[in-house]
Amino acid sequence: MKLAVIQTKYSENVNINIAEKVKEASKNADLIILQELHQSPYFCVTEDVKNFKYAQNFENDLVFWSSVARENKIVLVTSLFEKRAEGLYHNTAYVFERDGSIAGKYRKMHIPDDPAYYEKFYFTEGDLGFNPIDTSVGRLGVLICWDQWYPEASRLMAMAGAEILIYPTAIGWLEEEGESETASQLMRWITIQKSHAIANGIPVATANRIGFEIDPSKTYKGITFWGNSFILNAKGEEIARASANNEEILYAEVKREETREMRDIWPFFRDRRIEDYKDLTKRWRD
Amino acid sequence: MKLAVIQTKYSENVNINIAEKVKEASKNADLIILQELHQSPYFCVTEDVKNFKYAQNFENDLVFWSSVARENKIVLVTSLFEKRAEGLYHNTAYVFERDGSIAGKYRKMHIPDDPAYYEKFYFTEGDLGFNPIDTSVGRLGVLICWDQWYPEASRLMAMAGAEILIYPTAIGWLEEEGESETASQLMRWITIQKSHAIANGIPVATANRIGFEIDPSKTYKGITFWGNSFILNAKGEEIARASANNEEILYAEVKREETREMRDIWPFFRDRRIEDYKDLTKRWRD
Numbered sequence: 001m002k003l004a005v006i007q008t009k010y011s012e013n014v015n016i017n018i019a020e021k022v023k024e025a026s027k028n029a030d031l032i033i034l035q036e037l038h039q040s041p042y043f044c045v046t047e048d049v050k051n052f053k054y055a056q057n058f059e060n061d062l063v064f065w066s067s068v069a070r071e072n073k074i075v076l077v078t079s080l081f082e083k084r085a086e087g088l089y090h091n092t093a094y095v096f097e098r099d100g101s102i103a104g105k106y107r108k109m110h111i112p113d114d115p116a117y118y119e120k121f122y123f124t125e126g127d128l129g130f131n132p133i134d135t136s137v138g139r140l141g142v143l144i145c146w147d148q149w150y151p152e153a154s155r156l157m158a159m160a161g162a163e164i165l166i167y168p169t170a171i172g173w174l175e176e177e178g179e180s181e182t183a184s185q186l187m188r189w190i191t192i193q194k195s196h197a198i199a200n201g202i203p204v205a206t207a208n209r210i211g212f213e214i215d216p217s218k219t220y221k222g223i224t225f226w227g228n229s230f231i232l233n234a235k236g237e238e239i240a241r242a243s244a245n246n247e248e249i250l251y252a253e254v255k256r257e258e259t260r261e262m263r264d265i266w267p268f269f270r271d272r273r274i275e276d277y278k279d280l281t282k283r284w285r286d
Numbered sequence: 287m288k289l290a291v292i293q294t295k296y297s298e299n300v301n302i303n304i305a306e307k308v309k310e311a312s313k314n315a316d317l318i319i320l321q322e323l324h325q326s327p328y329f330c331v332t333e334d335v336k337n338f339k340y341a342q343n344f345e346n347d348l349v350f351w352s353s354v355a356r357e358n359k360i361v362l363v364t365s366l367f368e369k370r371a372e373g374l375y376h377n378t379a380y381v382f383e384r385d386g387s388i389a390g391k392y393r394k395m396h397i398p399d400d401p402a403y404y405e406k407f408y409f410t411e412g413d414l415g416f417n418p419i420d421t422s423v424g425r426l427g428v429l430i431c432w433d434q435w436y437p438e439a440s441r442l443m444a445m446a447g448a449e450i451l452i453y454p455t456a457i458g459w460l461e462e463e464g465e466s467e468t469a470s471q472l473m474r475w476i477t478i479q480k481s482h483a484i485a486n487g488i489p490v491a492t493a494n495r496i497g498f499e500i501d502p503s504k505t506y507k508g509i510t511f512w513g514n515s516f517i518l519n520a521k522g523e524e525i526a527r528a529s530a531n532n533e534e535i536l537y538a539e540v541k542r543e544e545t546r547e548m549r550d551i552w553p554f555f556r557d558r559r560i561e562d563y564k565d566l567t568k569r570w571r572d
Contacts, residue, residue, distance in 0.1 A: 130562060150558065155566060159571040187523070195437070195480070198478050199478060236473070236474055272436065273411070274567050278567055280441060280567070
């Protein structure tokens with residue numbers, strides 16, 4: 001599976017910019033992964049009904065990204081602001097086949113709501129569960145950003161046969177946070193995703209955005225998205241990693257036999273104590 | 287919570303050696319953690335009924351470690367070869383209170399069985415579930431070695447109110463494995479445990495053994511236990527780490543308010559999609 005992860009910053013011509021990068025990446029990759037909500041600024045930095053405008057052309061968005069996949073003959077993982085009905089929106093990854101057809105979609109299941117990441121205002125939580133998407137390049141375990149922090153999500157994808165975990169992401173720093181805290185946050189973000197590769201013996205590809213985006217409400221100065229998009233092999237080893245500041249295309253080839261090798265050597269799935277896992281479906285064990 | 291992790295190698299006088307180290311550590315710690323099966327060599331390197339001899343004095347072992355806890359007025363996490371009945375054995379962590387009483391026990395739930403780690407021959411899998419142990423220093427989420435690889439185990443302990451995860455461990459390298467593979471294994475081992483701290487916002491303390499122990503069956507040369515015992519804070523940051531080769535006592539103070547701070551800032555427990563986690567109790571989603 002030859003894949004590419006595209007890391008970009010928001011600009012007025014973002015769709016043209018990304019489409020050009022997809023064209024370039026398609027020379028060396030069959031699967032191309034874009035970052036979370038790549039068509040727009042990360043509008044969730046503040047709560048404002050005006051921002052639902054970013055979902056108003058959703059059907060045209062599908063047509064556009066379908067054409068990008070078809071013209072470049074690649075499988076394309078996009079991240080869109082899905083308008084499902086008036087007043088009902090999702091944060092949804094649409095996956096397009098090489099012929100432009102829709103291979104499947106994943107609606108973000110875990111929705112954050114933290115200062116400057118007010119996603120619960122914009123997005124209804126996903127109702128499609130944790131199900132990978134079959135494509136011509138393999139079975140893709142597409143999850144989105146906040147899902148990164150949940151070992152339950154990655155496990156369920158792996159158990160449904162996902163051959164790779166894919167995380168379109170928009171995460172960064174507030175200027176108000178100190179330097180040591182920001183370094184620690186980046187470490188935690190990479191570490192938790194490495195753990196998904198390790199626990200499940202599958203590769204991981206994560207696309208994050210870069211660039212500083214202001215908070216129009218002026219509550220905060222804004223968010224500096226920290227880039228550092230990466231690709232891990234089935235051992236959790238970094239095989240590609242982007243910078244914090246530059247637009248980049250990461251390339252890697254991940255091999256199915258690495259998953260078998262990892263799981264045969266360290267057979268974690270053999271020994272899960274499923275009869276004692278029932279309480280995982282509780283909110284808390286009190 | 288002031289704690290110490292003791293990393294030792296096996297020797298003929300191992301119990302005296304460890305008791306002396308506990309005495310030293312007790313000057314600066316209220317909670318002391320020993321490595322997996324610290325009384326014996328790691329006999330699981332081969333399958334031999336003769337090795338059940340290491341469990342034959344189990345009741346005396348309890349008396350001995352009780353006295354070590356009582357004399358030093360510390361909470362002591364031990365790791366014993368428990369003889370429960372003739373032909374029924376467990377790999378069990380007994381936790382002793384400052385007065386020498388038994389605070390509780392945890393029977394290893396996930397039992398490995400890999401070349402040179404033939405634990406399924408020796409140990410019946412635990413039947414006490416994933417339940418933390420209440421002590422005068424706090425609620426301890428004691429797990430053992432192979433449990434390290436299971437995010438389900440750490441999650442269940444955290445959800446039951448564990449204030450710290452504790453992993454007595456015996457893990458190392460076979461000489462037959464190459465250098466890059468051994469470095470990768472160490473990375474995976476530390477990373478997966480950091481992920482438990484990060485996902486759950488609680489500290490982690492892991493005691494591993496050091497030293498080369500031969501394989502008496504001569505199937506392998508033997509295992510070089512890789513040490514590197516460590517303590518993580520609730521952010522998953524390393525606050526203490528031992529060498530690969532030396533006997534050491536690691537000290538750290540972990541603070542309850544760090545758990546609250548971590549969970550308030552990144553409230554992963556708030557957003558778990560428990561209604562969609564049911565399949566975690568399946569063997570595979572096919």
